[in-house]
Structures are given as C-alpha cells and as structure tokens.
Amino acid sequence: MNEWQKKSPLEWETYLNKLVKVAVIEKHECEGWVLTVDPVSASIVLATFPENESVSISVVLGHAVEEVEILKEGDDEMEQRLSCIFAPEESKAYSP
Template sequence: MRTRSDTRAEVPSDMTQWSNKSPLEWQDYINKEVKVYADEKNDYQGWLVTVDPVSTSIVLANFQEDQETLIRVIMGHAVQEVQVVDEADEATKDRLAHLFTPRETTSPYCKDDLEKKKLSLKNWLEQNNIPVSVQGESCTVLCVAGVLTIDPPYGPENCSSANEIILSRVQGLLQWFLNNQGETRLTSH
C-alpha cells in the first residue's frame, strides 16, 4: 500500500471511473496489472484476479520472490479509479488461473493400492448380496444400492448418504470389513 499525496486533479486522464463501468467492462481488466486508487488517498498495485459483480470489490494478486502470493481485496465502495499498468504474459495468466486451485496433495495410498482396496470391498459387498456399482468419471466411487456412495480411500468416514439409517449400517459393515479383511462372508450369530 502506498499513500498518495497528489490531488484528484492530478489523476491521469486515461484513468477510468470504476463505479460507472459494467461487469462486462470489468472483464477487460482481469489478468492485467492494475493500479487501484482508493479512498483515504491509498493506492494498490497488482494483478487483477477477479471483480465481485455485486460489491464491485477487486481481488489483486502480487507474486513475491519466495513463491508466495499476496492476495489483497479492495472493497468496492473504496475503489475510485483503476488504471491498467501492464498486460500479463502467458505464464502470468496461467499462474493467475491456478491461483485458487488446490495443489496436488500426496496421498498415503498409491493408485494401485486404492484400486485393489476398491475391488476387494466391491467384491466383498457383492458376495454378501449388497448391490454395489462403480461411479464417477474416474470410476473411483462405489455406490451402494443407489443411495450411498463410498469415496476413496474407502473408509467409513468416506461414506455419504441422505438416509442416516443406511449410512450408519454401511459404515458399520465397512468397519467390520476393514477389521476382518481375511474373512469373505458375514456370518449371523
């Protein structure tokens, strides 16, 4: 943040009245380095990531030398004018596009282990006459009786269903399966 000592009359003529722009016009500022003049005689500079169409708030990103990114939100009511400083190159556009996407996390399970666990659980459910199918684009989700899903890594906490009774029972079965993986069929006592 920099403090501005100039007066409104000294603002360059190529500046834009932010509050008079439409959302389609705001789009022209995305992925560009901008200087934002705000109230309190403050100005901010950074890469414009997005504009909230309701509040007109601006999200700026500044890339630090240590690979960290500083994100700053300038509230729309404080924005007076915005000036384009620079255009983004392809590398900067790519970095801005992936700014808020989660980084790949390292899973304690490799794909082969997850596939074996999924198939083992699916086979066990089928052997115990529980209808199960594989769903999802990557075929990683198990669907039980069309009302419950089990996501990787296929533990009781990875179950989801709107039916709490079925959810509780399948979670119990799944816990039993994980504790007794050597046994193939449930036995009734």
C-alpha cells in the same frame, strides 16, 4: 455509487489478468494483478508475488475504488499463474 461500481461485468472482465494500480479513497494505493472483480460489490481482488513462491492477495472494496489504471497486460504465462492460485480448491470441489 462511484464510476467503478457503475461498470458492467463485461467492462470489469477487461481488467482480468492485467497489472493495475488502484487509487483508493483516503489516499491509499494498491498495485497487483487482477484476479477478479466481484460483480455484486465491485470489489477488486489483486495478486502480488512478494517472493517467487508466495502470493499475497489484496481485496479493495468497491465503494473505496477511485480509479483503476492499467500498467501492464498479462502474458499467457501470467494468465496461467493467476488461474492456478485458487485452482487446487477448484479441482478438489469438482472432482467426481
């Protein structure tokens, strides 16, 4: 188990809504805004905005994470934008 997988849910939560650079094994690298970290597999879900309207989601599997570096804190606007990415499904699923 790597250092990243050993972190606690409260530690993973501190990465939410931040722009990070993930060093992945075999010299890969992934950059994006942290949407979540799966507490079971330690996989990181990142969002990038290649064009203004579209969103690209990357999932780095927990076992492949070497290091996560925080590049930038997210402001309120970014936090709102990120929370909306999966929101339509949410409201559909839970509306009475």
